[in-house]
Amino acid sequence: MAPLAPPVAAIRIAVRRALADLSTDGPVLVACSGGADSLALAAATAFVAPRSGRTAGLVTVDHGLQSGSRHRAEAVARWAEQAGLAPVEAVRVEVAGRPGGPEAAARDARYQALAEAARRHGASALLTGHTRDDQAETVLLALARGAGPRGLAGMPARRDLAGTPLVRPLLEIGRAETRAACAALGLVPWDDPHNSDPAYARSRIRGDVLPVLVRALGPGVLDNLARTAALVAADNAVLDELADTALSQARHPDGGLATGALADLAPAVRGRVLRAWAHELGTPPAALSHRHLTALDALVTAWRGQRASYLPGGLRVLRRGDRLVSEAAPAPTCRTTVPQATGTTPDEAVVDR
Structure with a gap:
């Protein structure tokens, strides 16, 4: 019996650990x-899941952005069925018209x-193939x-996606290892041209x-970038716990x-x-920027009577006495407002100070 290729073994171990953490x-x-x-x-999941007492399926998404995308999705689905994965779905989505x-x-x-x-099948988790290299790219x-912590x-190893855990078992596995694993198993992966565009x-x-x-720095730079992400994530978790407590204590009667x-924090x-x-x-969440948070912070720490700060989602926040309050932003009007000579802006303008 031929020895198991190390990349195949490493990926199976990563999957086994991920499945063991599911509740x-x-x-x-x-x-x-x-x-x-x-x-x-x-x-790896097709091999590990049944040996861990679990069923495993596959979902492939056809974005319809490239010629032949439907046939590729169908080919992935056929391979998954032959590999013993079930349920298997090839899902077509519409990308046009979405924001961003x-x-x-x-x-x-x-x-x-x-x-x-995941909802249709009552899935215990969704697994994605993000690797250590993807994590390094994300940090860069x-x-x-100019992102903060x-x-x-x-990318977290685990997060919630509409009520289902989204798990990334391969964040400590390099992209070269996944390619080597495919070669060892006789699998021919598809190279998305968007990845090199x-x-x-x-x-x-x-x-x-x-x-x-x-x-310039050696191959260890990829591990170091990924390690940086893990260290910062651990610090974030502590700061987020402190913020949860502080938010409860800052709520005004x-x-x-x-x-x-807030000012004491x-x-x-x-x-x-x-x-x-x-x-x-x-x-x-995706629309809230550093600019918005800076404007909110100024209402607390640099209060000079400024007007409301506007937030994505049709909201504005203003200061009334010793508290911050929110309300729906007024609908814009069609009338023309001439700014005063002092340089103040019309009431309808977005003010971020």
Whole structure:
């Protein structure tokens, strides 16, 4: 009997650990595009799941953005059935018309489809094939975009997706290992041309930036970037716990948040409190920017009588005495308002100070 290839063994061990942490007995569903990472993950899950007393299925999403995408999705589904995975679905999604750029729109459509598939099948978890290399790219992108600790923490190994755990078992596995595992198993992965298209920032990081860093600093830079994400994530977890407590203590008896309680907080905790409160009010998380949080913070720490700060989702926050309160933003009007000579803005303008 031929010895098991080390990359195959490493991926199976990672999957076994991920499955052992699941608390419910429903099937696990692998999100598989047919690329090397998700294909290696699906093959490992097909092997490990039945030996762990679990059923495992697969969902492949056809974004309809490339010629032949439907046939590729069908081919992935046929392979999954032959590998013993069940249930298996090939889901077509509509990307056009969604907010954000093409990457964001495709990602939104994909995760919506995965969440719906998980609900249909009562899945205990969704598994995705994000690797250590993906994590390193995410950290570099966060640095380039000026993200704070939440961005530098990268992708969590586990998060909630519409009520279903989304698990990333391969965050400590390199992309080279998933390709080697596919080769050892005789699997032929599909190479998405979008992954090498320089029109996308992540593709430029992957094709241009990371190779330079590896040549200059050695291959360990990938592990170091991924380790940085894990360390920052651990610190974030503590700060988020402190913020949860502080948010409860800052709630004003008459509604809103008490500015005195907020002013006494460390800036790192106060920012998290304001972010969590904005989410409670209905601001979409992806739309809330550093600019919005800075404006909210100024209502607490640099109060000079300024007007409301406007948040995505049709909300505005203003200060009344010793508290922050929120209300629906007024609908814009069609009348023309001439600014005063002092340079003040019309009431309908968005004010962020």
